[in-house]
Amino acid sequence: MVETDLILDAVGEPNRRLLLELLHQHRESTVSELVDASGLNQPQVSKHLKVLASASLVSVRADGRKRHYQLDGRGLRAAHDWFASFEDVWQARFDALDELVSTPPESEDHPKHPRSPDD
Amino acid sequence: MVETDLILDAVGEPNRRLLLELLHQHRESTVSELVDASGLNQPQVSKHLKVLASASLVSVRADGRKRHYQLDGRGLRAAHDWFASFEDVWQARFDALDELVSTPPESEDHPKHPRSPDD
DNA sequence: CGCTTGTATTCCTCTGAAGGAATATATAGG
DNA sequence: CCTATATATTCCTTCAGAGGAATACAAGCG
Numbered sequence: 001m002v003e004t005d006l007i008l009d010a011v012g013e014p015n016r017r018l019l020l021e022l023l024h025q026h027r028e029s030t031v032s033e034l035v036d037a038s039g040l041n042q043p044q045v046s047k048h049l050k051v052l053a054s055a056s057l058v059s060v061r062a063d064g065r066k067r068h069y070q071l072d073g074r075g076l077r078a079a080h081d082w083f084a085s086f087e088d089v090w091q092a093r094f095d096a097l098d099e100l101v102s103t104p105p106e107s108e109d110h111p112k113h114p115r116s117p118d119d
Numbered sequence: 120m121v122e123t124d125l126i127l128d129a130v131g132e133p134n135r136r137l138l139l140e141l142l143h144q145h146r147e148s149t150v151s152e153l154v155d156a157s158g159l160n161q162p163q164v165s166k167h168l169k170v171l172a173s174a175s176l177v178s179v180r181a182d183g184r185k186r187h188y189q190l191d192g193r194g195l196r197a198a199h200d201w202f203a204s205f206e207d208v209w210q211a212r213f214d215a216l217d218e219l220v221s222t223p224p225e226s227e228d229h230p231k232h233p234r235s236p237d238d
Numbered sequence: 239c240g241c242t243t244g245t246a247t248t249c250c251t252c253t254g255a256a257g258g259a260a261t262a263t264a265t266a267g268g
Numbered sequence: 269c270c271t272a273t274a275t276a277t278t279c280c281t282t283c284a285g286a287g288g289a290a291t292a293c294a295a296g297c298g
Contacts, residue, residue: 005133005136008130008131008136009131009133011127011130011131012127012128012130012131012132013131013255013256014124014128015256017124017127020205024204024205024208030274030275031274031275031276032273032274032275040257041257041258041259042274042275042276043257043258043259043260043275043276043277043278044256044257044258045275046275046276046277047256047257047276047277048256050276050277064264064265064266064274065264065265065266065273065274065275066265066273066274066275067274067275067276071205071208072208073205073208073209073210073211074209076202076205076208076209077209079202080199080202080203080205080206083195083198083199083202084199085143086139086143086190086192086195086199087199089143089190089191089192089195090192090193090195090196091192092192132285132286134286149244149245150244150245150246151243151244151245159287160287160288160289161244161245161246162245162246162247162248162287162288162289162290163286163287163288164245165245165246165247166246166247166286166287167286169246169247183244183294183295183296184243184244184245184294184295184296185243185244185245185295186244186245186246239298240297240298241296241297241298242295242296242297242298243294243295243296243297244293244294244295244296245292245293245294245295246291246292246293246294247290247291247292247293248289248290248291248292249288249289249290249291250287250288250289250290251286251287251288251289252285252286252287252288253284253285253286253287254283254284254285254286255282255283255284255285256281256282256283256284257280257281257282257283258279258280258281258282259278259279259280259281260277260278260279260280261276261277261278261279262275262276262277262278263274263275263276263277264273264274264275264276265272265273265274265275266271266272266273266274267270267271267272267273268269268270268271268272
């Protein structure tokens with residue numbers, strides 16, 4: 001279950017965003033590698049990763065005593081979709097103006113729907 | 120100036136997300152309308168709107184003593200773009216598997232991956 | 239002018255959550 | 269076993285920031 005609230009809350013923290021970006025660069029990282037790359041202490045990294053994992057933003061693969069973390073598309077996509085639902089806001093040409101101008105049966109690009117099929 | 124950190128920090132708060140969604144439903148709302156619709160107290164609404172505005176997520180139009188708030192595409196789009204930069208994560212089909220199978224039935228579009236070809 | 243309405247701001251309190259240190263747990267190796 | 273390494277967890281402290289109440293500011297109205 002991908003809960004948008006959990007996800008956006010988790011992303012709303014700078015160090016967690018840093019971890020996400022580090023995980024994006026390297027396809028997969030252990031906790032130690034993230035500690036090294038982030039400059040954070042090991043416990044903070046583990047704790048942040050726990051939050052990210054419970055939000056479906058990262059997943060773990062156990063390997064001996066190492067844990068390999070990688071990004072989880074489910075949470076990332078859910079967040080992306082949440083913002084995508086606002087797409088009409090920045091794609092909105094002036095609809096009121098359209099009506100005032102009273103032009104048109106030929107408007108092919110009318111942003112009434114959330115997404116265009118050929119996106 | 121659209122600062123991603125400001126934006127994602129601002130969105131990382133449930134009541135601010137509520138305000139964004141309310142503003143999305145009605146194209147434009149006054150503070151009073153948002154107070155009424157959200158159930159929050161007027162000062163909290165004003166304060167949250169201030170945070171949202173400083174993150175380019177909403178904009179204001181003054182009209183007498185009323186302030187009409189509406190969504191600002193700049194901030195919303197910047198957040199959308201930030202998550203879009205992770206698109207390869209959830210669109211990544213198993214490239215290594217592709218090579219192993221060596222029988223692509225229909226090669227539509229292959230996402231670029233940062234890995235070396237002779238992996 | 240007061241008076242009222244709409245909004246912003248200030249002050250205060252208090253909770254939640256981030257950070258640090260120490261410790262617990264697990265696993266590999268001698 | 270004992271030790272070292274990798275990670276997780278617990279406990280504690282601290283602090284940013286969310287919420288509430290009161291107030292300030294601004295603008296319409298009688």
